[in-house]
Amino acid sequence: MATPDGLFVLEGRPTAQLIADQLREQIVQGTFRPGQQINESVMAGQLNTSRGPLREALQRLCQEGILVSHRNRGVFVLELETEDIQEIYAVRESVESAAANALLDGSPEQIKATCEVLRETIGEMAKQVAVSDWQAIARLDMQFHTSFVAGAGNSRLIRIYKTLAAESRMCIVNLEVSYPRVDVLVEEHQNLLDLLEAGDRKGLLKAIKRHMQKAVEDLTERQPDQVTA
Amino acid sequence: MATPDGLFVLEGRPTAQLIADQLREQIVQGTFRPGQQINESVMAGQLNTSRGPLREALQRLCQEGILVSHRNRGVFVLELETEDIQEIYAVRESVESAAANALLDGSPEQIKATCEVLRETIGEMAKQVAVSDWQAIARLDMQFHTSFVAGAGNSRLIRIYKTLAAESRMCIVNLEVSYPRVDVLVEEHQNLLDLLEAGDRKGLLKAIKRHMQKAVEDLTERQPDQVTA
DNA sequence: GGACTGTAGATTGTCAACAATTTGCGATGT
């Protein structure tokens, strides 16, 4: 939030939050492999902090669900099963549908502003597709959907979706799924944007449903014995 | 989770979790007033533990959203505005709708088992209505909806809903809203159960929507200068 | 008299040492 003078209120909760954000980014990028243990002491040393704040960060990520904790044994990176993928995308469909409905019930300005942001993200995505930067594409994919949900203006919905977005990125990166056909990906998001702009509620909801179902298929159909594309 | 022998795996993370559960119960029951500060040292003393575990518990509740933290100033019980109530119930409608769809797409046994649990809760609710125990009624109300969502079997959906249920209880208790007419409340839940049992998807979704809209009205319409019913 | 500055108190944020628990390996007995 910016003040009228363009200054920023920096009050909040930095340290543990900062560590958590950093770790989350590392995890969703695949720097930590699923099932890998995270040692408190060594990690604290690497980040040049103490075990206290790091512990808080880990606990936070545990609650988000991308880490799992076993008492007296440590925390481990979540291992995603087929079941998890289905769960994640089922919830995502529900949340995005709710956001779509709220957005279309909102003011035209709200819709317009959201579309603007989405358009920019798609532009970025197209650029990264050109250079085949999968890591960046995955990030922008999630940024698109997160911005979409954010457009609805429901802070709780946004909070919920951030976790889902992180888990989705883990699915994509860890399963080494380089999106089947990237140009299709840009098209699909453009389609969602067009439907939102047109105010086609029914079409948008259907498109969201299809988008999610397709993603689950892409992520689950191929057997895990396939290492790279 | 129970093992085949009926034994329980107690692995998990007790202490901080236990403290968090205890505090959450106190908060949603209204023992702590909205906006009230929670002092780490004194609270740790009261619970006969150290600041470390208690801090973890507080942080957990912050992430759940029923506490808010101001850096270097402490944590405070969330103050619910009209906006929050609208947000909470909008998300609840979305989550319960998703659960309803998943449940109706599931096996008949799954539906049957869920109905059984819901029926029991309604029975309990009727008993508490007879003695006008508002606190218990609010708890059972949320238990009904939580069981409903749990019936869908999506662990992420359940986790999300638990937070919403806690916030809802805070709304009800803190606003001193003694449900407008309690017999209507039992009827309404019975209606939801009937629709689920009948497999009437459209009717169930509509009923959920109405249920939520009505709740928002009840919680927001009366001005806060009214202290008790 | 009003506004600003400086200080005091209190509370949270961080840290390092201690205690408890678990896992793995090796010795022992059958």
Next chain:
DNA sequence: ACATCGCAAATTGTTGACAATCTACAGTCC
């Protein structure tokens, strides 16, 4: 040879003390 018991290393859980930050009050200056 196999299973069981016991020990040792490592890691997490907990604790108390120290440091940084913020709020409130009092004193001073304009």
